[in-house]
Amino acid sequence: MKVLVIGGDGYCGWATALHLSKKGYEVGILDNLSRRHWDLKLGADTLTPINSIQKRIQRWKDLTGKVIDLFIGDITDYAFLSKSFHEFEPDSVVHFGEQRSAPYSMIDREHSVFTQVNNVVGTLNILYCIKEYFPDCHLIKLGTMGEYGTPNIDIEEGYITIEHNGRTDTLPYPKQPGSFYHLSKVHDSHNIQFACKIWGLRATDLNQGVVYGVLTEETGMDEVLINRLDYDGVFGTALNRFCIQAAIGHPLTVYGTGGQTRSFLDIRDTVRCIELAVKNPADVGQFRVFNQFTELFSIKDLALMVQKAGNAIGLNVEINNLENPRVEAEEHYFNAKNTKLLDLGLNPHYLSDSLLDSLLNFATKYKGRIDKKQILPTVSWRRK
Ligand code: NAD
Ligand code: USQ
Numbered sequence: 001m002k003v004l005v006i007g008g009d010g011y012c013g014w015a016t017a018l019h020l021s022k023k024g025y026e027v028g029i030l031d032n033l034s035r036r037h038w039d040l041k042l043g044a045d046t047l048t049p050i051n052s053i054q055k056r057i058q059r060w061k062d063l064t065g066k067v068i069d070l071f072i073g074d075i076t077d078y079a080f081l082s083k084s085f086h087e088f089e090p091d092s093v094v095h096f097g098e099q100r101s102a103p104y105s106m107i108d109r110e111h112s113v114f115t116q117v118n119n120v121v122g123t124l125n126i127l128y129c130i131k132e133y134f135p136d137c138h139l140i141k142l143g144t145m146g147e148y149g150t151p152n153i154d155i156e157e158g159y160i161t162i163e164h165n166g167r168t169d170t171l172p173y174p175k176q177p178g179s180f181y182h183l184s185k186v187h188d189s190h191n192i193q194f195a196c197k198i199w200g201l202r203a204t205d206l207n208q209g210v211v212y213g214v215l216t217e218e219t220g221m222d223e224v225l226i227n228r229l230d231y232d233g234v235f236g237t238a239l240n241r242f243c244i245q246a247a248i249g250h251p252l253t254v255y256g257t258g259g260q261t262r263s264f265l266d267i268r269d270t271v272r273c274i275e276l277a278v279k280n281p282a283d284v285g286q287f288r289v290f291n292q293f294t295e296l297f298s299i300k301d302l303a304l305m306v307q308k309a310g311n312a313i314g315l316n317v318e319i320n321n322l323e324n325p326r327v328e329a330e331e332h333y334f335n336a337k338n339t340k341l342l343d344l345g346l347n348p349h350y351l352s353d354s355l356l357d358s359l360l361n362f363a364t365k366y367k368g369r370i371d372k373k374q375i376l377p378t379v380s381w382r383r384k
Contacts, residue, residue: 002026003278004088006075006126007096008068009053010035011228012142012211012270016094018218018225019271020278021066028069028088029053030081031097034118038104044232044374047244047366048214051224059224075122078129085129092138092278095126098184102146102326103234103379105181112180119184120191127195138281139203140274141192144185145263145293145336147207149176150329155336158205158289178328179381189289196287203286204277208270209263209293212239213355214362216268227267229362232374239264239302241375243356246310246317247363248370253377256324258300261334263293266349276344290340294348309356327381 003020007013008029021027031053039045051059057068069088073080075097098119099105105115123141130137148155151174161170172193175186192203219227230236231244233253242252265273273292282288297305303319310317324330342348349355 001091001278002028002089003092003094004028004030004085004090005094005096006030007098009033010096011230012267013094013096014056014227015216015219015267016096016271016274017068018060019216020275021060021068022064022218023275025278028071028090029057030071030073030075030084032074033072034074038099039235042232042234044230044234045369045371046228047231047363047369048226048229049366049369050226050228056225059222063222075125076118078125081125082129082133085133090134090137092140092281093126093130094140094274094278095123096142097122098142100181101235102179102181103377105179105184106379106381115181116184116187120187123188124191127191127201130201131195131199135199135201138278139192139201140277141188141203141205143189143205143207143289144182145207145209145291146179146182147175147177147186147189148173148336149178150261150332150334151176152333155291155334157291157337157340158207178326193287196285200285202282202284204282204288204290206273206277206290206292209265210237210239211265211267211270212237212351213267213359214240215358216271231370233377234379238262238299239306240359242303242306243359244363244370245375246306246315247360247367248372249316250372250375251318251320252303252306253375254299254303254319254321255326255377256321256330258303258321259298259331260328261296261298261332263291263296263336263338264351265292265294266351266355268349269294269346273341273346276341276346280344291336291338292341293336293338295350296334296336297351305351306356309353310360313357313360315360322377325377325380
């Protein structure tokens with residue numbers, strides 16, 4: 001089976017491409033390498049020294065004998081996208097190829113517009129390509145748990161059955177996202193659902209939680225295969241950032257009270273969830289939604305866990321409650337369902353002392369590469 005991994009040079013995409021290749025799928029990576037360019041423009045860099053995509057793919061081939069095809073270009077360029085589809089002829093497309101940072105999308109008008117055009121147009125182009133040329137191809141699209149926001153009722157997987165004025169219907173779960181980035185994912189979901197309905201496409205929307213960790217079985221095989229690990233205030237995410245901050249003695253940057261609860265998963269589970277979705281495709285015309293996370297944590301509890309694990313290995317870890325640069329509820333109800341991937345056989349890696357230990361040690365190993373000026377948040381959601 002041929003799987004095209006769009007965004008395969010990124011954090012989730014690189015790990016997934018190698019995992020699927022190892023599992024015997026014929027893998028192609030499509031990426032315009034724009035993430036490397038955005039980092040350069042921000043003056044930020046991954047904690048880890050990542051190699052060029054060509055070098056990474058070559059080393060994978062040297063180590064395993066497995067070939068990964070490479071298509072460098074932009075999915076908002078329809079001519080490039082359809083040419084790549086024709087060359088590769090995918091059975092499944094895993095779509096990670098978007099601008100994925102909430103703070104980046106909130107920098108200013110230009111970055112909001114860029115995020116929504118890049119994400120919404122890219123996804124629309126993929127939908128048209130599948131409809132025109134490969135209508136049986138299964139689209140596996142990375143959405144986000146942040147599409148739902150923080151409603152005061154349980155979050156279902158994609159749909160909710162509502163009784164209203166004596167009538168009942170099952171409808172898309174209400175969306176209350178918290179940034180122009182998260183909104184772009186909502187727009188994508190609507191477009192994909194519509195395409196499934198009118199053209200009979202098959203799609204799985206994976207509403208993924210915040211991913212943590214860096215090593216997977218495959219990326220850990222060789223230093224040349226090392227994955228990116230972001231720690232800066234724009235692209236770095238909560239738990240990864242906290243471990244890296246702890247490693248250099250920077251107080252952990254909890255925004256506000258830290259009562260914000262989010263869903264999380266280990267990157268080793270990201271790659272297995274994608275494999276499960278590829279292996280078990282949606283039906284013709286089906287727009288399937290899975291909530292892709294394994295555990296819920298408040299930010300304050302994560303900080304406390306990192307502090308405890310850091311202290312245990314001799315680091316002095318302080319927690320700092322910063323004024324929250326985002327507009328978001330800091331104390332709220334949050335209870336989301338996540339049974340569909342478990343039903344397909346996901347056996348989660350829960351957050352453990354040993355994972356925190358390994359992430360802290362990993363951060364310590366590369367701490368010489370950290371630019372402390374990149375740590376504090378610089379993007380505000382508020383009107384100036
Ligand atoms: P990333 O920034 O590391 O990787 C995204 C990749 O997509 C980059 O290599 C980038 O160059 C590529 N890309 C972006 N726009 C493109 C375009 N127009 N054409 C071709 N390539 C393009 O991001 P990530 O952390 O790996 O996230 C991957 C996906 O998973 C995103 O869609 C994100 O929204 C989703 N997701 C990520 C997380 C997380 O915690 N990292 C959590 C939930 C969902
Ligand atoms: N936060 C802190 N301190 C930090 C960083 C974040 O308190 O140093 C807080 C934020 O205010 C927020 C929460 O932690 O309440 C999560 O923030 P984050 O930056 O870790 O994650 P988020 O912006 O939500 O985005 C990340 C990915 C995005 C993905 C999303 C999944 O960048 O691509 O869609 O996680 S979810 O959060 O489920 O929507």
